[in-house]
Amino acid sequence: MEALKIAPTEKFKERVAKLLNPRSIAVIGASEKPEKLGNAILRNIVSGYKGEVFGVNPRVKKIQEIEVYPDVFSLPYPVDLAVIVLPAEKAVVALKEAAEAGVKSAVVISGGFKETGNEGALLEEEIKKIALDFEMPVLGPNCVGIVNNNLQLNATFLRTAxxxxxxxxxxxxxxxxxxxxxxxxxxxxxxxxxxxxxxxxxxxxxxxxxxxxxxxxxxxxxxxxxxxxxxxxxxxxxxxxxxxxxxxxxxxxxxxxxxxxxxxxxxxxxxxxxxxxxxxxxxxxxxxxxxxxxxxxxxxxxSGQKVTGKNIGIVTNSGGPGVITADRLELNGLNITGLSAKTINELKTFLPRAASFGNPVDILGDADEEKYAMTLKTVLDDEKVDGVVAVYGKTAVIDMEKMVQAVINGRRKNPDKPVVACFLGGVDSRRAKELLNKNKIPFYSFPEAAADALAVLYRYYSWREKQKEGKTEFSFDDIDRKLAREIIKNALVEGRRNLTGYETAEVLKAFGFPVLPVKLVRNVQELRKAIEEISFPLALKIVSPDLLHKSDVGGVALNIKNEQEAIRAYQKMILEVPKKVPEAKILGVEVQKQIAPGLEIFIGANRDPVFGPILAFGLGGIYVNLLNDIALRLNYKFTREEALEMIKETKVYEIIKGYRGQKAYDLKIIQEILGRLSLFLEEIPEIKEIDFNPVFVYEKGALIIDAKVVLAGHNI
Amino acid sequence: MEALKIAPTEKFKERVAKLLNPRSIAVIGASEKPEKLGNAILRNIVSGYKGEVFGVNPRVKKIQEIEVYPDVFSLPYPVDLAVIVLPAEKAVVALKEAAEAGVKSAVVISGGFKETGNEGALLEEEIKKIALDFEMPVLGPNCVGIVNNNLQLNATFLRTAxxxxxxxxxxxxxxxxxxxxxxxxxxxxxxxxxxxxxxxxxxxxxxxxxxxxxxxxxxxxxxxxxxxxxxxxxxxxxxxxxxxxxxxxxxxxxxxxxxxxxxxxxxxxxxxxxxxxxxxxxxxxxxxxxxxxxxxxxxxxxSGQKVTGKNIGIVTNSGGPGVITADRLELNGLNITGLSAKTINELKTFLPRAASFGNPVDILGDADEEKYAMTLKTVLDDEKVDGVVAVYGKTAVIDMEKMVQAVINGRRKNPDKPVVACFLGGVDSRRAKELLNKNKIPFYSFPEAAADALAVLYRYYSWREKQKEGKTEFSFDDIDRKLAREIIKNALVEGRRNLTGYETAEVLKAFGFPVLPVKLVRNVQELRKAIEEISFPLALKIVSPDLLHKSDVGGVALNIKNEQEAIRAYQKMILEVPKKVPEAKILGVEVQKQIAPGLEIFIGANRDPVFGPILAFGLGGIYVNLLNDIALRLNYKFTREEALEMIKETKVYEIIKGYRGQKAYDLKIIQEILGRLSLFLEEIPEIKEIDFNPVFVYEKGALIIDAKVVLAGHNI
Structure with a gap:
C-alpha cells in the first residue's frame, strides 16, 4: 500500500505545537467506569493539568466535575487537542468529526489498525486522509498517549505518572x-x-x-x-x-x-x-x-555535564574496580592521562605512602570521606585532566551519604569538568540518590557503565565541535547531464535494467568519470578507423545486452599488438560468439586501449529503501567481498570531507598513502570519483546499483576498468 | 624477583582440601575489641561454623566463650586452619610458628606485603618460603578470607554473610x-x-x-x-x-x-x-x-539449566521487547526457529486473532496469566524448539507473582528445556524472586540479558559436547632434533639472537619444514659446484649476521639464468657489499633455486610471558600487518584439529579452498607446517619469535620463502 505523504505546511506545524502544548483538551470516549481506558486517561489528565478539559460521550453528562458533551460539535469551542479512546471504526468517525468541528490536533489511543491486518490498515489510511484533508496532526493510533510535564499534562493511560x-x-x-x-x-x-x-x-x-x-x-x-x-x-x-x-x-x-x-x-x-x-x-x-x-x-x-577533552582521571578507594574503569575508558578511546607532578606532590601531602599516585589514584580502602573529597578536588584541579570517574567500593569507613557528599564537595571548585560516579553495588539510599541527582552527578553501579557514560559525553561533544569545521560540497562544471539522462532513458524505454558497456562508458564520460575512450565498431572498416585513434596494445569486447559474462563465450580479446591481430580477433569473435549463444543480440565490438595495472580499488553504491543511496569505497579486485575492507556513507549531503574520511577509514588507505616506503597513489582522484558518483546518483534517481570494480589508481590519475550500472526501472 | 615455585605434592594437595574444609580453626590475632578485624572474623566464624574454634592472643584468655591461647604452640592440637590477622611482620612470624606447630594450612588476612612496595615484597617471599619448607598451603596475604557454606563457615571480615x-x-x-x-x-x-x-x-x-x-x-x-x-x-x-x-x-x-x-x-x-x-x-x-x-x-x-540445541522460541506479551530479544539472540548466533504447524494451530485455539503466531509469539498486552502459561507450554512442546525466552512487560492484567507462577507452570511438562525469563523493569517482589530461584528459573530485567544468558548456556554446553570429539596430536618421524639443537646452541654460544639464513634453512630442514635446498658458497669454485646441483633460474644472497636488509646493500641477486650470470653476480656482491657496509662480517653467499610464485601465507609464533608460545596463521606477503587476517592459538597441547580450525577461521581460507571457481591450494601442507612449528617451539624453548613470511602454497606442496628466527638468549 502506498503511503499517503503529508508535506507539513506552516498550519500543520503550528498545530503540532498545539498537540504538544495544548491549552484545552477533549477526551472523546471519556468513561465513568474506572476500569476503562477512557476513564484512566481522563483521571490522569485532570490530576495535574491546568488547562480546560472536556469529555465527549453521548451517555454521560459529567465525570468527576468534568463536563461531558454528547458529541464534539457540542463542545463550547474547538479544543486544541482531542484524545480519542474508542474502538477503531468509531475512532475514525470521531476523528473526522473533531476535524470538522475545528479541533486542532488529535491523539488516537485506540488499537485495531495496521497492527491487526488488512482491514485495520484500511482504517489507518482513513486517519491519514483526514489528517491530510484538514491539515491536522494526529498521534498514534495504537499508542499510550502523551506526557508534557512542563504543563503537568499526563494524557496517557499509564498507571504511574x-x-x-x-x-x-x-x-x-x-x-x-x-x-x-x-x-x-x-x-x-x-x-x-x-x-x-x-x-x-x-x-x-x-x-x-x-x-x-x-x-x-x-x-x-x-x-x-x-x-x-x-x-x-x-x-x-x-x-x-x-x-x-x-x-x-x-x-x-x-x-x-x-x-x-x-x-x-x-x-x-x-x-x-x-x-x-x-x-x-x-x-x-x-x-x-x-x-x-x-x-x-x-x-x-x-545531568547536563559536558566534557571538552579526552584525558580522564580515576579516583578510587579500591584497586580492582579502578583497573576495570581504566580498561573500559581505554576501550572507549579515552585517555588515562598521566597526572602532573604538582598534583602528585599535592596528593602525597595527605594520602598514605601505600596509596597509588599514578592514574587511577587509589586512596585505599581505609581512607575516609575527607581524603576522598580532597583527592577528587586535587585531581580535578590538574590542568591535564578533562574529567574524572569517581569510584567507590563500600567500606566500613565511609557511609554512602557521606561518600556522596564527598563527591559533591570534591567537585565544587571545578563544576565545568565532568565527574561521573561509580558506587559499586549501587546507591541504595533514596536520600543519596536525591543528593546526586540534585547536584547533577550521574551515578552508576558498575565501573563499565560509568566509563561508558563519560565516553559518550566525549563522543557527543566532540561530534558537535566537529560540526563547526567547514563542509565543502562537490561541484563540477564539466558534467553533461542531458546526455546522461538520454542514455538512461533510452535503456529504460527499451525495458532494460542493465546498460551495455558502451552506454556505461558514455554515461560515465558524460559525468566526467575517468574512463578509457571506447569505440564501438560494426565492421572491419570501422575497426581500422578506431585503431588509428587508439594506440596499441588493444582490447576488444563484444557488445550485447544479452551477455553478462563475455569472456566465457569468447567475447573478449586482450593484448592485441597490431592491426592484423585486431582484425583476426574481431572476425573470430563476430563468427564464434553467435554460434555459442545464438539467441544473443550482437550490437558490435568495443575497441579500447589495454591499460597498465594500477592499485585496484572498488567504488560503488546501492540504494537503501529508507535513506537513499549508500556510497561504498574500498580495496578492489576479486577479493573485494572476501576482505570486506569497505567504508560506507549515505549520499545525503555528501561532502568532500566525508569522501576523504571514508577513504581514510579503510585499510587500503595505508597503501594509497605509500605503504612501507612504496610509492603513494592519487588520493585526490579517488575523492573526485566519489564526488562525481554522488552527483550522478542524485541526478539519475533511476540508478539502483552501481559498481566500479576495479578502478585502477596510479601515482597520478585513475581509470575505471570495469563498471556495472543497474537501473531500478521506470517507477522508482 | 624470581618467584618461588611450589610444585604441589600430594601432602600439599591434601592440605589444600583441609584449608577449604577445615575441621578446626585458630584465629591468630583474635581480638576482644569489636572494631578490630581479629574480632570480626572470629564473630563471623562462630556464627555458623560447627567445627572447633580457638583464638590466639597473649593478652586475652577468652573471647565470647572461645578459648584463647597465648601462642599457637599452646593450642590443644595442631588445627587444620590458622587464620592470621596481625600486622605484616608479626603475621610472618605467626605463620612460621603455626607451620612449626603442625597447623595444616593458613589464611593470611593481613595487608602490608607486595602491594606496598619492596619491603612488603620481601616479607611476602618469606611467606612463600615457609609454605615451601612446610608444604603448607597459604591463602593471601592481603585478602578478605574464605567462606565455605557447606560448613556454614564464614572466615572473612565481611559485614554481611x-x-x-x-x-x-x-x-x-x-x-x-x-x-x-x-x-x-x-x-x-x-x-x-x-x-x-x-x-x-x-x-x-x-x-x-x-x-x-x-x-x-x-x-x-x-x-x-x-x-x-x-x-x-x-x-x-x-x-x-x-x-x-x-x-x-x-x-x-x-x-x-x-x-x-x-x-x-x-x-x-x-x-x-x-x-x-x-x-x-x-x-x-x-x-x-x-x-x-x-x-x-x-x-x-x-539455575542448573542446560540446552542441547540453538533453536529458540520467544514468548512475549509485548511487541517491542520481543523484537529486541530476537535481535539479541540472533546477534549471539542462536536461531529464532520457525514453529511447527502443529504448534501454530494449537496456539490459534486459545490466542486472539490479532496475536502473532510467528516467533516471537506475541500474545498481546491484554492476555492473562493462563494464556501466558498455555502459550509457553505449547511452544516448549514443539520439537523444533530447544529453549525459550519468556518475556513479560508489566500490564494491568497480570500481577508479578501470578506471572511468575505462569512461567513455572508453563515449564512444568518440559523441565529439560531451558526457560530464561525477562521481566521488564525487574522483579520487585521478594516472594516472586524466591519463587523463581526455587524453581531454578533465571530471570532478568532486560531482554538483552535474558538472550545473553541463553546464549552462554548454549556456548558452554556445545563446547563441552565438542570435547568428546577426537583430538589428534601431531607427530613426525623425520625430525632431527639433535642437529636443530646444535645449530641453535652454536648461535647462542656466539651470543647471537638471530640465525643466519643458512642456519635458519638448516634448522628448518632438520625439523622437516619445506624449504628450498640452499648451498653456502665461499668462492667461485664452490659456486660452480652448487650450480650443478640446483637448476636455473637461481637466486643469490649474501650471508652475514650483521645484515638484516640485504637487498638494500646489493646483497641479493635474482633471476640468474646461467653460469656466467651467476659468477658475475657473485663477484659483484662479494666486492660491493663490503664497500657499502665495511663493518659487516661476510660469511659467504647462499645459492638457491628461484621459485615460482604461489599463494602467499604467513605462519609464525611468539612467546607469551604467561601462556607460552602463540601460533599464528594468515594471509602473507607485505600486507600481512595491514589486512590483519590472522588466526592465533596457544601452542599448549596443540592438535591437528586446532590447526585446521585456525586455518578455517581466516579469510585466506576462502582462497585456499578455491575462491570463486579458482584452483584450490594444499590445505594439508599448511596444517603440517603448523604441526612442525608446534613441535619446534616445544623442543627448542630458546626460540622467542619465528616468522615464515611468505610461505608459498601451491596446488600441491608449499615452500617457506623467507624465515626469521629470533632467540631469547640463554636464560629463558
Missing part, C-alpha cells in the same frame, strides 16, 4: 515506554516529555524532534524506533536536533529475525541496519545498542 | 568480592564458596579450581583475576574444571592503562590480553567482558 525532569522520551513501543518509566521512578529521574508514537500513521519522530530539541526544559532526547518512515526528513531533523541536544536512539529490529518480528507487530519498514547506522553517524544521533545503554546515556546527558 | 547456594566465587580483588556479595543478597542468590586470593603468594586459582569443580554443592565457578601466575598449570586445571562445571572468568587489566594499574596494585604479571583470550578459549572458560555479564552468566548457570 513520570516525575518531572529533563529527559524527553519518544517511543514507537508502548511496552518500552512503560519500562523506561519504571526505571526512571526507581532512579529518581524525571521527564519533560513522553510521547508514544504507536503506528505513526501521521506523526513520527521527524515531527517531534524539532519541537523538543528547542524546548529549554529538555536536556536529552531518547528515541526508541523500529523503523523510520521518511528517510530524508528524518536525516534533516535529526541532524538539526543533534546540534542542539544529545539525541540517544535505540533501534530495534536490527537482525533478520528481529526485523521480521518488528514488521509483523507494527508493520515496520525494512531498511538495512547498515542504512540506519550510517544515518545515525551522519546526523550525530547516539546509538544505544542495548536498553541498558540507553539508560546509561540518558542519565549522563540529563 | 553470603546466602547458601551453588555459586563458587574465587576473586583476586576484595572489593569485587564484596560487590558480588551485595549483588547476590539483592538477588537472593547464594554461594557455596567465596575465596579471596589477595596477593596469591602461594595459592592461586589453579589450586582451587580442581577442588571446587569436584564439589557437588557447586553449580558454577566465578573467577575474578588480574593475572595468572602459572600459565600451564592454569591451562590444565581450567580445562579439567570446565569439563565438569561452567567456569566464568572476568579478567581485569586488559588495556594498557588497566594492566599498568593492576600491576601497581597487586604486582600483577603483564601477559598479553591476546594470550588470556586464547587461554580462555582453549580451556572452555567463559569470559565475562563486564561485571554485569558475570552476574548474568552466574545466574543462568546457577
Amino acid at each position: 513520570p516525575l518531572k525532569g529533563e529527559i524527553a522520551f519518544v517511543s514507537q513501543s508502548g511496552a518500552i515506554l512503560s519500562t523506561v518509566l519504571e526505571w526512571s521512578l526507581k532512579e529518581d529521574l524525571g521527564f519533560s516529555y513522553m510521547i508514544s508514537m504507536g503506528n505513526k500513521a501521521v506523526l513520527n519522530e521527524a515531527d517531534f524532534l524539532p519541537a523538543i530539541a528547542n524546548d529549554p526544559g529538555t536536556a536529552v532526547i531518547l528515541l526508541y524506533i523500529e523503523d523510520v518512515v521518511e528517510g530524508s526528513s528524518f536525516l534533516k531533523k535529526a541532524y538539526e536536533a543533534s546540534l542542539l541536544k544529545p539525541v540517544v536512539v535505540f533501534k530495534a529490529g536490527i537482525s533478520t529475525a528481529g526485523a521480521k518480528a518488528a514488521s509483523s507487530h507494527t508493520g515496520a519498514l525494512a531498511g538495512s541496519i547498515e542504512g540506519y547506522k550510517l544515518a545515525f553517524a551522519k546526523t550525530g544521533l547516539i546509538r544505544a545498542k542495548t536498553l541498558e545503554e540507553m539508560f546509561i546515556y540518558a542519565r549522563v546527558f540529563a | 553470603p546466602l547458601k547456594g551453588e555459586i563458587a566465587f574465587v576473586s583476586q580483588s576484595g572489593a569485587i568480592l564484596s560487590t558480588v556479595l551485595e549483588w547476590s543478597l539483592k538477588e537472593d542468590l547464594g554461594f557455596s564458596y567465596m575465596i579471596s586470593m589477595g596477593n596469591k603468594a602461594v595459592l592461586n586459582e589453579a589450586d582451587f579450581l580442581p577442588a571446587i569443580a569436584n564439589d557437588p554443592g557447586t553449580a558454577v565457578i566465578l573467577l575474578y583475576i588480574e593475572d595468572v601466575v602459572e600459565g600451564s598449570s592454569f591451562l590444565k586445571k581450567a580445562y579439567e574444571a570446565s569439563l565438569l562445571k561452567p567456569v566464568v572468568v572476568f579478567k581485569a587489566g586488559i588495556s594498557t592503562a588497566g594492566a599498568k594499574a593492576a600491576s601497581s596494585h597487586t604486582g600483577a604479571l603483564a601477559g598479553s590480553i591476546e594470550g588470556y583470550k586464547l587461554a580462555f578459549a582453549k580451556t572452555g572458560l567463559i569470559r565475562a567482558k563486564t561485571l554485569e555479564e558475570m552476574f548474568i552468566y552466574a545466574r543462568v548457570f546457577a
Whole structure:
C-alpha cells in the first residue's frame, strides 16, 4: 500500500505545537467506569493539568466535575487537542468529526489498525486522509498517549505518572515506554516529555524532534524506533536536533529475525541496519545498542555535564574496580592521562605512602570521606585532566551519604569538568540518590557503565565541535547531464535494467568519470578507423545486452599488438560468439586501449529503501567481498570531507598513502570519483546499483576498468 | 624477583582440601575489641561454623566463650586452619610458628606485603618460603578470607554473610568480592564458596579450581583475576574444571592503562590480553567482558539449566521487547526457529486473532496469566524448539507473582528445556524472586540479558559436547632434533639472537619444514659446484649476521639464468657489499633455486610471558600487518584439529579452498607446517619469535620463502 505523504505546511506545524502544548483538551470516549481506558486517561489528565478539559460521550453528562458533551460539535469551542479512546471504526468517525468541528490536533489511543491486518490498515489510511484533508496532526493510533510535564499534562493511560525532569522520551513501543518509566521512578529521574508514537500513521519522530530539541526544559532526547518512515526528513531533523541536544536512539529490529518480528507487530519498514547506522553517524544521533545503554546515556546527558577533552582521571578507594574503569575508558578511546607532578606532590601531602599516585589514584580502602573529597578536588584541579570517574567500593569507613557528599564537595571548585560516579553495588539510599541527582552527578553501579557514560559525553561533544569545521560540497562544471539522462532513458524505454558497456562508458564520460575512450565498431572498416585513434596494445569486447559474462563465450580479446591481430580477433569473435549463444543480440565490438595495472580499488553504491543511496569505497579486485575492507556513507549531503574520511577509514588507505616506503597513489582522484558518483546518483534517481570494480589508481590519475550500472526501472 | 615455585605434592594437595574444609580453626590475632578485624572474623566464624574454634592472643584468655591461647604452640592440637590477622611482620612470624606447630594450612588476612612496595615484597617471599619448607598451603596475604557454606563457615571480615547456594566465587580483588556479595543478597542468590586470593603468594586459582569443580554443592565457578601466575598449570586445571562445571572468568587489566594499574596494585604479571583470550578459549572458560555479564552468566548457570540445541522460541506479551530479544539472540548466533504447524494451530485455539503466531509469539498486552502459561507450554512442546525466552512487560492484567507462577507452570511438562525469563523493569517482589530461584528459573530485567544468558548456556554446553570429539596430536618421524639443537646452541654460544639464513634453512630442514635446498658458497669454485646441483633460474644472497636488509646493500641477486650470470653476480656482491657496509662480517653467499610464485601465507609464533608460545596463521606477503587476517592459538597441547580450525577461521581460507571457481591450494601442507612449528617451539624453548613470511602454497606442496628466527638468549 502506498503511503499517503503529508508535506507539513506552516498550519500543520503550528498545530503540532498545539498537540504538544495544548491549552484545552477533549477526551472523546471519556468513561465513568474506572476500569476503562477512557476513564484512566481522563483521571490522569485532570490530576495535574491546568488547562480546560472536556469529555465527549453521548451517555454521560459529567465525570468527576468534568463536563461531558454528547458529541464534539457540542463542545463550547474547538479544543486544541482531542484524545480519542474508542474502538477503531468509531475512532475514525470521531476523528473526522473533531476535524470538522475545528479541533486542532488529535491523539488516537485506540488499537485495531495496521497492527491487526488488512482491514485495520484500511482504517489507518482513513486517519491519514483526514489528517491530510484538514491539515491536522494526529498521534498514534495504537499508542499510550502523551506526557508534557512542563504543563503537568499526563494524557496517557499509564498507571504511574513520570516525575518531572529533563529527559524527553519518544517511543514507537508502548511496552518500552512503560519500562523506561519504571526505571526512571526507581532512579529518581524525571521527564519533560513522553510521547508514544504507536503506528505513526501521521506523526513520527521527524515531527517531534524539532519541537523538543528547542524546548529549554529538555536536556536529552531518547528515541526508541523500529523503523523510520521518511528517510530524508528524518536525516534533516535529526541532524538539526543533534546540534542542539544529545539525541540517544535505540533501534530495534536490527537482525533478520528481529526485523521480521518488528514488521509483523507494527508493520515496520525494512531498511538495512547498515542504512540506519550510517544515518545515525551522519546526523550525530547516539546509538544505544542495548536498553541498558540507553539508560546509561540518558542519565549522563540529563545531568547536563559536558566534557571538552579526552584525558580522564580515576579516583578510587579500591584497586580492582579502578583497573576495570581504566580498561573500559581505554576501550572507549579515552585517555588515562598521566597526572602532573604538582598534583602528585599535592596528593602525597595527605594520602598514605601505600596509596597509588599514578592514574587511577587509589586512596585505599581505609581512607575516609575527607581524603576522598580532597583527592577528587586535587585531581580535578590538574590542568591535564578533562574529567574524572569517581569510584567507590563500600567500606566500613565511609557511609554512602557521606561518600556522596564527598563527591559533591570534591567537585565544587571545578563544576565545568565532568565527574561521573561509580558506587559499586549501587546507591541504595533514596536520600543519596536525591543528593546526586540534585547536584547533577550521574551515578552508576558498575565501573563499565560509568566509563561508558563519560565516553559518550566525549563522543557527543566532540561530534558537535566537529560540526563547526567547514563542509565543502562537490561541484563540477564539466558534467553533461542531458546526455546522461538520454542514455538512461533510452535503456529504460527499451525495458532494460542493465546498460551495455558502451552506454556505461558514455554515461560515465558524460559525468566526467575517468574512463578509457571506447569505440564501438560494426565492421572491419570501422575497426581500422578506431585503431588509428587508439594506440596499441588493444582490447576488444563484444557488445550485447544479452551477455553478462563475455569472456566465457569468447567475447573478449586482450593484448592485441597490431592491426592484423585486431582484425583476426574481431572476425573470430563476430563468427564464434553467435554460434555459442545464438539467441544473443550482437550490437558490435568495443575497441579500447589495454591499460597498465594500477592499485585496484572498488567504488560503488546501492540504494537503501529508507535513506537513499549508500556510497561504498574500498580495496578492489576479486577479493573485494572476501576482505570486506569497505567504508560506507549515505549520499545525503555528501561532502568532500566525508569522501576523504571514508577513504581514510579503510585499510587500503595505508597503501594509497605509500605503504612501507612504496610509492603513494592519487588520493585526490579517488575523492573526485566519489564526488562525481554522488552527483550522478542524485541526478539519475533511476540508478539502483552501481559498481566500479576495479578502478585502477596510479601515482597520478585513475581509470575505471570495469563498471556495472543497474537501473531500478521506470517507477522508482 | 624470581618467584618461588611450589610444585604441589600430594601432602600439599591434601592440605589444600583441609584449608577449604577445615575441621578446626585458630584465629591468630583474635581480638576482644569489636572494631578490630581479629574480632570480626572470629564473630563471623562462630556464627555458623560447627567445627572447633580457638583464638590466639597473649593478652586475652577468652573471647565470647572461645578459648584463647597465648601462642599457637599452646593450642590443644595442631588445627587444620590458622587464620592470621596481625600486622605484616608479626603475621610472618605467626605463620612460621603455626607451620612449626603442625597447623595444616593458613589464611593470611593481613595487608602490608607486595602491594606496598619492596619491603612488603620481601616479607611476602618469606611467606612463600615457609609454605615451601612446610608444604603448607597459604591463602593471601592481603585478602578478605574464605567462606565455605557447606560448613556454614564464614572466615572473612565481611559485614554481611553470603546466602547458601551453588555459586563458587574465587576473586583476586576484595572489593569485587564484596560487590558480588551485595549483588547476590539483592538477588537472593547464594554461594557455596567465596575465596579471596589477595596477593596469591602461594595459592592461586589453579589450586582451587580442581577442588571446587569436584564439589557437588557447586553449580558454577566465578573467577575474578588480574593475572595468572602459572600459565600451564592454569591451562590444565581450567580445562579439567570446565569439563565438569561452567567456569566464568572476568579478567581485569586488559588495556594498557588497566594492566599498568593492576600491576601497581597487586604486582600483577603483564601477559598479553591476546594470550588470556586464547587461554580462555582453549580451556572452555567463559569470559565475562563486564561485571554485569558475570552476574548474568552466574545466574543462568546457577539455575542448573542446560540446552542441547540453538533453536529458540520467544514468548512475549509485548511487541517491542520481543523484537529486541530476537535481535539479541540472533546477534549471539542462536536461531529464532520457525514453529511447527502443529504448534501454530494449537496456539490459534486459545490466542486472539490479532496475536502473532510467528516467533516471537506475541500474545498481546491484554492476555492473562493462563494464556501466558498455555502459550509457553505449547511452544516448549514443539520439537523444533530447544529453549525459550519468556518475556513479560508489566500490564494491568497480570500481577508479578501470578506471572511468575505462569512461567513455572508453563515449564512444568518440559523441565529439560531451558526457560530464561525477562521481566521488564525487574522483579520487585521478594516472594516472586524466591519463587523463581526455587524453581531454578533465571530471570532478568532486560531482554538483552535474558538472550545473553541463553546464549552462554548454549556456548558452554556445545563446547563441552565438542570435547568428546577426537583430538589428534601431531607427530613426525623425520625430525632431527639433535642437529636443530646444535645449530641453535652454536648461535647462542656466539651470543647471537638471530640465525643466519643458512642456519635458519638448516634448522628448518632438520625439523622437516619445506624449504628450498640452499648451498653456502665461499668462492667461485664452490659456486660452480652448487650450480650443478640446483637448476636455473637461481637466486643469490649474501650471508652475514650483521645484515638484516640485504637487498638494500646489493646483497641479493635474482633471476640468474646461467653460469656466467651467476659468477658475475657473485663477484659483484662479494666486492660491493663490503664497500657499502665495511663493518659487516661476510660469511659467504647462499645459492638457491628461484621459485615460482604461489599463494602467499604467513605462519609464525611468539612467546607469551604467561601462556607460552602463540601460533599464528594468515594471509602473507607485505600486507600481512595491514589486512590483519590472522588466526592465533596457544601452542599448549596443540592438535591437528586446532590447526585446521585456525586455518578455517581466516579469510585466506576462502582462497585456499578455491575462491570463486579458482584452483584450490594444499590445505594439508599448511596444517603440517603448523604441526612442525608446534613441535619446534616445544623442543627448542630458546626460540622467542619465528616468522615464515611468505610461505608459498601451491596446488600441491608449499615452500617457506623467507624465515626469521629470533632467540631469547640463554636464560629463558
